[in-house]
Amino acid sequence: MSDLDDFKATYFDECSELLLELEEQFAAIEEGDRSSDRLNAVFRAIHSIKGGGGAFGFQALVAFAHAYETLLDHVRDGRVELSDSVAVLCIRANDIVADFVAAAKDGTALEAGYGDHEKQQFDALTSGDPDMAGEPLEEFDIDFVPVMVNIAGAEDDPSEFAEPLDIAIIDDAFEAPPLLPEMGAWTIRFTPHSELYARANDPLLLFRELATLGETNVRAIIDEVPPLNDFEPFGVYCSWEITLRSETASEAAIAEVFEFVEGNCDLEIVRGAAPVVEEEALDAEIEAMPSFAEFAAEPAIAEEELELAPVLSFAELADSMKPVLKAAPPVMPTPLKQAAAEHHEFEGENDRRSGVEDRRNGVQSIRVDLDKIDRVVNMVGELVITQSMLTQQMDETLRARYQELVRGLEVLAQTTRGLQDSVMSIRAQPVKTVFSRMPRLVRELATKTGKKIRLETIGENTEIDKTIIEQLSDPLTHMIRNSADHGIESPEKRLAAGKTEGGAIRLSAEQAGGNILIAVEDDGGGINRERVLQVARDRGVVGPEQTLSDDQIDQLIFAPGFSTAEAISDISGRGVGMDVVLSNIKKIGGSVHVKSWPGKGTRMTLRLPLTLAVLDVMLVKVAGSPYVIPLSSIVETIQCARAKFSRMPTGGQVLQVRGEYVQVVDLASRFAMTTDVERDNRFVVLCEAEGGVKVALIVDDIIGQQQVVIKSLEENFQSIEGIAGGTILGDGNVALIVDVQGLKSSQTSHHKSAA
Amino acid sequence: MEALAFKDDISGGSAAQTANSLQLIAFSIGEQTYGVEITTVREIRAWNGATPLPNTREFVRGVINLRGTIVPIFDLRARFGEGQTSPTKNHVVVVMSVGEKWVGILVDAVSDILTVAKEDIHHVPEGNSIDTELLNGIVTHDSRMVGLIDLHAVVSGAKMDG
Numbered sequence: 001m002s003d004l005d006d007f008k009a010t011y012f013d014e015c016s017e018l019l020l021e022l023e024e025q026f027a028a029i030e031e032g033d034r035s036s037d038r039l040n041a042v043f044r045a046i047h048s049i050k051g052g053g054g055a056f057g058f059q060a061l062v063a064f065a066h067a068y069e070t071l072l073d074h075v076r077d078g079r080v081e082l083s084d085s086v087a088v089l090c091i092r093a094n095d096i097v098a099d100f101v102a103a104a105k106d107g108t109a110l111e112a113g114y115g116d117h118e119k120q121q122f123d124a125l126t127s128g129d130p131d132m133a134g135e136p137l138e139e140f141d142i143d144f145v146p147v148m149v150n151i152a153g154a155e156d157d158p159s160e161f162a163e164p165l166d167i168a169i170i171d172d173a174f175e176a177p178p179l180l181p182e183m184g185a186w187t188i189r190f191t192p193h194s195e196l197y198a199r200a201n202d203p204l205l206l207f208r209e210l211a212t213l214g215e216t217n218v219r220a221i222i223d224e225v226p227p228l229n230d231f232e233p234f235g236v237y238c239s240w241e242i243t244l245r246s247e248t249a250s251e252a253a254i255a256e257v258f259e260f261v262e263g264n265c266d267l268e269i270v271r272g273a274a275p276v277v278e279e280e281a282l283d284a285e286i287e288a289m290p291s292f293a294e295f296a297a298e299p300a301i302a303e304e305e306l307e308l309a310p311v312l313s314f315a316e317l318a319d320s321m322k323p324v325l326k327a328a329p330p331v332m333p334t335p336l337k338q339a340a341a342e343h344h345e346f347e348g349e350n351d352r353r354s355g356v357e358d359r360r361n362g363v364q365s366i367r368v369d370l371d372k373i374d375r376v377v378n379m380v381g382e383l384v385i386t387q388s389m390l391t392q393q394m395d396e397t398l399r400a401r402y403q404e405l406v407r408g409l410e411v412l413a414q415t416t417r418g419l420q421d422s423v424m425s426i427r428a429q430p431v432k433t434v435f436s437r438m439p440r441l442v443r444e445l446a447t448k449t450g451k452k453i454r455l456e457t458i459g460e461n462t463e464i465d466k467t468i469i470e471q472l473s474d475p476l477t478h479m480i481r482n483s484a485d486h487g488i489e490s491p492e493k494r495l496a497a498g499k500t501e502g503g504a505i506r507l508s509a510e511q512a513g514g515n516i517l518i519a520v521e522d523d524g525g526g527i528n529r530e531r532v533l534q535v536a537r538d539r540g541v542v543g544p545e546q547t548l549s550d551d552q553i554d555q556l557i558f559a560p561g562f563s564t565a566e567a568i569s570d571i572s573g574r575g576v577g578m579d580v581v582l583s584n585i586k587k588i589g590g591s592v593h594v595k596s597w598p599g600k601g602t603r604m605t606l607r608l609p610l611t612l613a614v615l616d617v618m619l620v621k622v623a624g625s626p627y628v629i630p631l632s633s634i635v636e637t638i639q640c641a642r643a644k645f646s647r648m649p650t651g652g653q654v655l656q657v658r659g660e661y662v663q664v665v666d667l668a669s670r671f672a673m674t675t676d677v678e679r680d681n682r683f684v685v686l687c688e689a690e691g692g693v694k695v696a697l698i699v700d701d702i703i704g705q706q707q708v709v710i711k712s713l714e715e716n717f718q719s720i721e722g723i724a725g726g727t728i729l730g731d732g733n734v735a736l737i738v739d740v741q742g743l744k745s746s747q748t749s750h751h752k753s754a755a
Numbered sequence: 756m757e758a759l760a761f762k763d764d765i766s767g768g769s770a771a772q773t774a775n776s777l778q779l780i781a782f783s784i785g786e787q788t789y790g791v792e793i794t795t796v797r798e799i800r801a802w803n804g805a806t807p808l809p810n811t812r813e814f815v816r817g818v819i820n821l822r823g824t825i826v827p828i829f830d831l832r833a834r835f836g837e838g839q840t841s842p843t844k845n846h847v848v849v850v851m852s853v854g855e856k857w858v859g860i861l862v863d864a865v866s867d868i869l870t871v872a873k874e875d876i877h878h879v880p881e882g883n884s885i886d887t888e889l890l891n892g893i894v895t896h897d898s899r900m901v902g903l904i905d906l907h908a909v910v911s912g913a914k915m916d917g
Contacts, residue, residue, distance in 0.1 A: 671810060711823075711825045717808075
């Protein structure tokens with residue numbers, strides 16, 4: 001059972017990838033790209049989802065995907081034009097497929113008749129074609145009965161293999177009923193490729209399936225079977241010609257039987273039975289061939305010859321066999337093709353397959369458990385530390401004496417850095433994986449709010465650590481909801497304000513130093529500061545006598561439980577949105593900032609670390625203990641002797657720097673430790689916390705910059721205020737990571753409680 | 756770095772005794788002997804300094820690097836309210852697992868491995884609240900009193916109040 005669950009998990013993984021690809025393709029199609037590559041990619045994706053769904057018995061999903069696929073097939077070969085309305089229907093269908101997949105994954109049931117409306121639309125569009133319309137979808141009820149196929153046995157005694165199926169083999173072909181061309185008869189030529197067997201498919205099962213459609217007559221074509229000494233164990237030498245008599249079977253129904261092996265075989269479905277004359281001629285030719293027994297005897301003879309005449313070369317040996325090979329008639333007699341009244345070759349299928357293969361050859365990838373990568377990341381982290389420890393151990397005397405060692409260490413340093421970069425890039429993923437979920441959201445929001453909204457995405461190939469990507473989906477959803485609901489105005493309002501009728505939301509990502517900036521911008525009305533402040537005062541978030549700058553008011557929307565919406569809508573207004581954004585982003589070490597231009601729009605920016613595992617830090621000393629401060633939050637460092645401090649009435653200190661007054665935190669006294677370093681010899685590290693608020697940390701000494709691997713304190717202990725975690729230095733000692741944001745906020749809370 | 760891994764040694768030999776007896780690692784603080792169940796001990800290492808943790812009680816000596824993980828060190832003498840130990844290289848850290856977590860306890864010396872019968876474990880007499888809080892029981896070994904340490908209690912309450 002767990003095996004099946006594994007397969008299911010893989011299937012759902014693949015589904016989510018395929019659904020993403022669908023979004024991508026349709027984004028291009030919406031832009032007006034109607035190339036067949038796009039359509040083929042869409043078709044492939046839906047087909048794969050359907051195929052896997054069938055194997056797991058997700059009936060509803062398969063039924064819908066099937067109808068959708070039929071439409072796509074019509075679009076692909078031009079029977080239905082890909083008009084804008086069809087494109088919209090397809091996009092809607094993608095969403096429905098996604099819902100079906102999600103329902104199948106969670107094991108929940110969607111409401112009965114979900115997607116039926118769209119299905120009817122598909123049928124209406126495709127009903128021009130009598131072959132496909134209204135064709136009942138066959139049940140995907142495939143029993144996987146393992147069948148042991150004894151190839152050697154089959155060669156020796158073909159009838160053993162044929163018996164259960166009533167396959168007419170060459171010898172008794174004449175016993176088969178005379179095949180007359182007639183309506184309701186089909187000839188199917190089935191030539192499996194070796195991949196078909198490699199994927200554990202069994203033609204026998206296909207023929208049985210085919211037999212459910214009507215009366216079948218199966219003929220194996222074994223002309224290609226080589227002499228035994230040329231026989232490759234995994235070679236495929238056999239093909240089949242099946243005559244199916246059925247009043248009801250359609251070409252599509254027959255193709256359906258071969259659906260799971262499509263691309264792994266050559267399949268030709270021809271209306272009408274194969275002409276008898278042709279058959280006889282063929283048989284006569286085949287009769288002329290040596291029997292299996294002779295084939296089998298051949299190597300023995302060859303061997304004898306070899307023993308008798310050891311000088312006999314391989315070329316001669318080959319020559320001796322030529323007559324046998326020559327006797328074999330061409331596999332595909334051409335008259336058959338000509339005789340075909342209505343004939344459909346599955347060339348399209350093969351094209352598609354080669355397309356898939358091309359893609360696979362382009363970018364080869366493997367699926368790896370994230371845990372395994374994490375282990376590698378951790379070990380590389382340790383390696384980096386050990387390497388820097390070794391380098392630190394090299395003092396000047398050692399350096400002078402062992403130059404080879406120094407050179408070796410330099411190479412080691414380079415290699416470790418390279419290794420670290422590569423490992424990090426394994427975990428890095430383009431933000432596209434989250435961005436591509438957003439178009440659907442915007443479409444839904446536009447429908448619900450009755451607004452016209454266009455989504456632009458920029459920089460979706462920006463790469464960021466996978467763990468961060470996973471945490472991004474929720475915040476981005478909330479931010480876009482907020483923009484669509486509160487930001488963008490109704491079409492009437494927009495027109496009145498002299499804007500275009502449709503609003504735009506721009507989702508962008510870019511790398512800035514060690515950070516990734518992700519911004520959600522809209523061209524809506526901006527934050528209504530008056531109202532935000534009013535609500536904040538009403539709820540006691542802001543005291544009555546407090547005055548706030550515009551920027552401070554904007555940041556209020558992140559306060560918990562804050563909502564300005566007059567009515568709680570489906571979309572937002574419960575006030576849980578933006579503080580979720582803030583807390584989620586904080587959790588992964590990022591920050592959020594909002595900037596608003598009244599009447600023109602709002603921009604929310606997420607600042608995220610590139611990776612969670614490694615941190616660039618400044619190493620400092622406080623009261624004899626090592627501390628590290630994340631480099632990304634440091635603005636500048638100043639010697640205390642040169643810094644301008646001022647005393648506040650309450651006794652607190654502020655630092656005057658570049659015309660700003662900044663709150664001062666003495667780390668030694670904040671951490672309740674005593675230091676004997678004189679004030680003037682100490683240093684100020686000016687840091688920027690969330691929302692651009694600065695805080696000046698006073699430390700005893702600045703030692704240098706380095707990269708560290710973040711270690712959790714909670715793993716064996718508990719969290720400590722003002723400390724974000726620990727790390728291990730080159731000398732093996734533990735240094736604590738200063739939580740700049742935590743220090744700043746705890747300081748303000750102290751003030752609050754004092755007031 | 757001279758770490759002794761005890762875990763493997765004890766897994767086999769004492770199997771017959773486990774039913775109604777306990778094996779203890781005994782260690783000393785000053786004149787007094789204490790013990791912990793041997794199965795909780797992960798390793799024993801010499802004191803090699805620790806990075807102090809801010810805003811913690813005096814019995815939290817800080818954290819050390821134990822092969823890549825950060826492990827907190829508790830000063831058992833300070834935990835008993837007898838003032839901080841002034842550790843030297845001869846002092847010993849006993850690393851133990853408490854639930855899912857690994858912690859180190861700073862003691863003066865590790866003295867012995869004791870095998871005691873379960874029925875010989877006495878209750879801690881009511882009286883001093885620290886004793887009853889931190890000890891699980893008392894056993895007598897070679898006419899000495901050995902206090903059984905309650906690790907969960909030792910580890911709790913490490914943060915500064917307020």
